[in-house]
Amino acid sequence: AQSVTQLDSHVSVSEGTPVLLRCNYSSSYSPSLFWYVQHPNKGLQLLLKYTSAATLVKGINGFEAEFKKSETSFHLTKPSAHMSDAAEYFCVVNNNAGNMLTFGGGTRLMVKP
């Protein structure tokens, strides 16, 4: 069985300040981990993915995430928030056995001017 917990349902930051969205996972397999972003009335866009290569993964739009096996975490960060980053972010695990994705509950990021 696998599960994903996003520790914050809402995060609010000021423009230009760092972003941290937290994610913990559990999986019986060696998982692939993803972050997707969903802007209002839009589909899910892949930000980045981890697949057992480098533990620090760089994605689009300046986002990156670090895989920490000992902490079963995959937190998403960005050094400086932009207004366009305001969206819903989902942490996702794929156990690769049946190619099934399990989504976290989502974190809504708000960026204040």
Place this chain on the structure above:
Amino acid sequence: EAGVAQSPRYKIIEKRQSVAFWCNPISGHATLYWYQQILGQGPKLLIQFQNNGVVDDSQLPKDRFSAERLKGVDSTLKIQPAKLEDSAVYLCASSLAGRSRDTQYFGPGTRLTVL
């Protein structure tokens, strides 16, 4: 490269009516998925196809939901009859087979409102 296409984008129906959604995956993607995303939640897998065969439909409410993927390309998801609790966004995704199959690409979704 064209992304996953879905139609319609929005649909409003009354309960007990039927509705159908269409999905065209990225060209060459053998695997196709339908998800249901209820407001404020993450998407939940309804059904997964590999080419035109069903891989997993364990979460599909089969008394009212059906899906098909004829010819292994386009897919349709149908609800008949609809209930109020079916109000959600229905997302279609596709992925390659083989080593790259772990990455799914999503369409824009169909927002269904059942009154």
